[in-house]
Amino acid sequence: QTVVTQEPSLTVSPGGTVTLTCASSTGAVTSGYYPNWFQRKPGQAPRVLIYSTNNKHSWTPARFSGSLLGGKAALTLSGVQPEDEAEYYCLLYYGDTWVFGGGTKLTVL
Amino acid sequence: QVQLLQSGPGLVEPSQTLSVTCAISGDTISSNIAAWNWIRQSPSRGLEWLGRTYYRSGWYSDYAVSVKSRITINPDTSRNQFSLQLNSVTPEDTAVYYCVRDRDWGFDYWGQGTLVTVSS
Numbered sequence: 768q769t770v771v772t773q774e775p776s777l778t779v780s781p782g783g784t785v786t787l788t789c790a791s792s793t794g795a796v797t798s799g800y801y802p803n804w805f806q807r808k809p810g811q812a813p814r815v816l817i818y819s820t821n822n823k824h825s826w827t828p829a830r831f832s833g834s835l836l837g838g839k840a841a842l843t844l845s846g847v848q849p850e851d852e853a854e855y856y857c858l859l860y861y862g863d864t865w866v867f868g869g870g871t872k873l874t875v876l
Numbered sequence: 877q878v879q880l881l882q883s884g885p886g887l888v889e890p891s892q893t894l895s896v897t898c899a900i901s902g903d904t905i906s907s908n909i910a911a912w913n914w915i916r917q918s919p920s921r922g923l924e925w926l927g928r929t930y931y932r933s934g935w936y937s938d939y940a941v942s943v944k945s946r947i948t949i950n951p952d953t954s955r956n957q958f959s960l961q962l963n964s965v966t967p968e969d970t971a972v973y974y975c976v977r978d979r980d981w982g983f984d985y986w987g988q989g990t991l992v993t994v995s996s
Contacts, residue, residue: 768941801981805923812974812989813915813923818982856923860981863938865913865925 769793771859771868778874779847787871788839789857795838796859802840803858804833807870813856817842849875878902880975880987887993888969894962896990898975905951905958906931910979914949914960917989918971928978929958965994 770792779785789802796802804817817823817833820840830846840857852875857868884896898912905912911930917923927939929949939947946963962969975987 803981803983805983807917807923812986813917814986815983818984819980822982824982824984854922858923858925858983864940865928866940867923867925870922 769861769866771857771866773855773857773868773871775869776872776874778876779844781847781849781875783847784843784845785847785873786836787842787844787855787857787873788836789841789859789868790839791859793861796835796840798835800840800859800861802833802835804831804840804842805856805858807854807856844873847875851875878977878985880977880985882973882975882987882990884973884990884992886991887995888965889996890966890994891964894965894969894973894992894994895959896973896975896992897957897959898987899955899957900977901956903977905929905956906953907979908932910977912949912951912958913976913978913983915974915976916971917974920968921971924971926960926962967994970994 772790801819805813807813816827816831821833832843834841854870856870879901881899888894911928913928914926927949929937948961951958972989977985
């Protein structure tokens with residue numbers, strides 16, 4: 768069974784920068800895994816901020832960016848805002864299925 | 877503007893079949909560059925991708941290993957919609973179910989979500 772691993776929780780100060788990562792039990796994450804990053808807030812439907820490693824949707828704030836870092840997919844928030852406090856999930860593609868990570872709870876404090 | 881509108885019962889008895897339908901507007905289910913997915917969200921499991929259906933000169937469906945023996949996702953081209961059926965449900969299947977489009981390897985448009993509770 769494929770496992771996708773994220774940091775369970777991270778804390779960042781307002782205005783700071785934080786990087787969330789996403790690792791695969793099968794080895795290094797490459798662009799062929801087409802990483803998607805989802806933001807989920809309580810009571811709201813999730814929304815995708817980054818797709819296919821580093822592409823942004825029209826609704827994605829400029830402070831969010833995606834990349835590959837040290838064999839993992841990464842989501843970086845630069846100039847964090849209080850409203851960025853949420854859970855963040857990555858999603859990786861394995862040829863015919865997609866698998867979510869367990870999510871990172873980001874606290875802005 | 878793509879819109880996905882879900883419908884289906886909110887309560888299912890254990891061992892029965894969960895069914896949710898997703899009606900598409902602003903796109904066609906037979907698109908050669910989109911896939912139509914089901915994702916669920918629960919406090920215990922977080923987000924879980926369940927499966928998808930898509931058309932590439934023929935119809936295909938892929939399913940998550942965790943539900944592969946119990947799930948069917950079917951397209952309905954006459955109504956431009958697709959459906960999720962999950963058999964033999966247990967309380968562990970209680971979740972909010974979402975239909976979601978993915979196009980160019982990016983998930984974008986979501987249905988409004990359907991809370992399905994498995995309980996007698």
